[in-house]
Amino acid sequence: MTRWIKACLESSFVSVLVNGSPTKEFIPHKGLRQGDPLAPFLFLNVVEGLAGVSRNVVELNLVESLAIENKKIKRNFLWGWGSEGRKIARVSWKKVCEPRDVEGLDIMDIRLFNSALLRKWIWRLHSRKGGLWKQILESKYGGWRSLKESRVYNKDSLWWRDLKGI
Structure with a gap:
């Protein structure tokens, strides 16, 4: 898909109007510009791809798994195993998530x-x-x-x- 999009962008020729007269045609190398007729098409392709990925994530129940894994990583960082064994939890997870101005660590x-x-x-x-x-x-x-x-x-x-x- 990306090769196809790149081919569309690199195979087109552009001419700019200067004082109402077209300049010599050239091949654009910096991507799409505002108003380019390919921009909406490219946007829709990207959105469809992201929709498919998110659908797969939900079908595999990865969203919940990722949230749990994220929390687990944060907890292990604070209270996980180290060279001396398991760390002691001296403060609750709720306190860790509180803002710094109330002496929390502001972990989201x-x-x-x-x-x-x-x-x-x-x-x-x-x-x-x-x-x-x-x-x-x-x-x-x-x-x-x-x-x-x-x-x-x-x-x-x-x-x-x-x-x-x-």
């Missing part, structure tokens, strides 16, 4: 952080007045009001399902 809980980001998107959908991104979500899913529906549709993306779950 990924589940809480994800929940906060999803809530931020819900707030944006509700409070923002316009924008192409909002029009697309409203046409595809029905906007923020449809988040109140408990029913999940096959057309709903994983991200939209997560928003409904909040």
Whole structure:
């Protein structure tokens, strides 16, 4: 796929209008420019690829596994095995996750952080007045009001399902 995209970019010729007159054609070497007709197509290809990867991650239940593994790595760093054996947990995980100004280590809980980001998107959908991104979500899913529906549709993306779950 990347070779195909690269071939499309390198095989095209570009001419620039200077004072209404076209210049000599040249081959672009720095990627797409704003307004390039290939840009939306390339964007859709990337989004489809990411959607496929995220679908596979969910099907394999890797999201939960990654969150657990992340937490395990952080805990092992603080309290794991060392050359002297297992370290003593002198402070709770809850305290470790607290901000530094209240004497915590400010280690982020990924589940809480994800929940906060999803809530931020819900707030944006509700409070923002316009924008192409909002029009697309409203046409595809029905906007923020449809988040109140408990029913999940096959057309709903994983991200939209997560928003409904909040």
